[in-house]
Amino acid sequence: MVHTIYVPTFAFWKGDVESRLKLLEEEVLHNEKYKGKFEMGLEIGGLAKHFANQEPIDQIYGNMILVAGGVKSIVHGFAGLEVYTAGIADMSDDVGKSLLERYIGLGKKLNSSYVHVHGSAGFQGIKEPENKSDRLQKIRENLLYGLSISDGIPIGLENLPTPSACDFDSNPETVWSDCVQQPADVQTVIQKTPLKFTFDTAHYSINRNGYIDLIAPVKKMKDHLHHLHVVDSCGYWKANVSKCYDGSIPGDGRIGPDSFEKFFKHIHEHHPDLGICIEVRNIDEKNPEQTRQGIRRVLNWLSQ
Ligand SMILES: [Zn+2]
Numbered sequence: 001m002v003h004t005i006y007v008p009t010f011a012f013w014k015g016d017v018e019s020r021l022k023l024l025e026e027e028v029l030h031n032e033k034y035k036g037k038f039e040m041g042l043e044i045g046g047l048a049k050h051f052a053n054q055e056p057i058d059q060i061y062g063n064m065i066l067v068a069g070g071v072k073s074i075v076h077g078f079a080g081l082e083v084y085t086a087g088i089a090d091m092s093d094d095v096g097k098s099l100l101e102r103y104i105g106l107g108k109k110l111n112s113s114y115v116h117v118h119g120s121a122g123f124q125g126i127k128e129p130e131n132k133s134d135r136l137q138k139i140r141e142n143l144l145y146g147l148s149i150s151d152g153i154p155i156g157l158e159n160l161p162t163p164s165a166c167d168f169d170s171n172p173e174t175v176w177s178d179c180v181q182q183p184a185d186v187q188t189v190i191q192k193t194p195l196k197f198t199f200d201t202a203h204y205s206i207n208r209n210g211y212i213d214l215i216a217p218v219k220k221m222k223d224h225l226h227h228l229h230v231v232d233s234c235g236y237w238k239a240n241v242s243k244c245y246d247g248s249i250p251g252d253g254r255i256g257p258d259s260f261e262k263f264f265k266h267i268h269e270h271h272p273d274l275g276i277c278i279e280v281r282n283i284d285e286k287n288p289e290q291t292r293q294g295i296r297r298v299l300n301w302l303s304q
Helices: 013-030 054-066 096-112 130-150 183-190 202-207 215-224 258-269 289-302
Strands: 002-011 038-045 071-076 114-118 123-125 155-158 176-178 198-200 225-230 232-234 246-248 277-278
Touching: 002 013, 002 071, 013 038, 013 054, 013 289, 038 054, 054 096, 071 096, 096 114, 096 130, 096 258, 114 225, 130 155, 130 176, 155 183, 155 225, 155 246, 176 258, 183 198, 183 215, 198 202, 198 215, 202 225, 202 232, 202 246, 215 225, 215 258, 258 289
Parallel strands: 002 038, 002 277, 038 071, 071 114, 114 155, 155 198, 198 225, 225 277
Antiparallel strands: 123 176, 232 246
16 A cells, blocks of 8 residues: 655646646656655646636546546646635535536546545635535535446545635635635534545644644544645734735645654554645746655655
């Protein structure tokens, strides 16, 4: 059993698939230090328009086959503020169900190992939504529908920061929040089902103080844990004052190297085949040097 190391790709652009594949080949596949110790894969993301209908998805499929045919893949879809503003990603609604069908259709054609999404059940403001439990229930129904048509591809849900669009807005009246934020929300949706959990370390760390214990939330999820988004965060979201960001190289942000080192020891011991995606933001996305640094650190922690 080995870990598969993934990096995100906006696969609508052929050049992006090429640069990410080259990076994985250099750092994972052909790295003398780790020969045979890790597998590699691409996690497909993009902009809302890349998944809004079938035509761009066919182009994504074509690029993946042409450039990365045979390489492991995961379908994650689009993220950022667009999951709310584009109006097609809400998994508690029929629009989200249709989007999930398109993601799963792509995953089936590519023989992907996982399809996972954000709840994207957004509302504006910092408040407890009145209909939260109904929306979580609807998300569960739609994800279970997805699982019923996925031909065995696992379907999962990711935790989000609080507020979930905290890197776009500091106004507590207009910032977007989500019915699915903390791991506890994900747990409400997936408990007593075969649905899976994607743990995003940066989303979890945002606005937490002191030592960030990454092990506790994955222990709680037990067998639901299926995939990691590994990245650090910085800044604090403060009403009308400041925003916070995810995207730092793991170890360079609030989580820091000590917590990550302990976390990966636990992961390697207890989840030796877990998929791990390095979700770092690059200064120049055409030249993903920060992702390269992130891969190096994670492989080092996993090998200690
Ligand atoms: Zn993530």
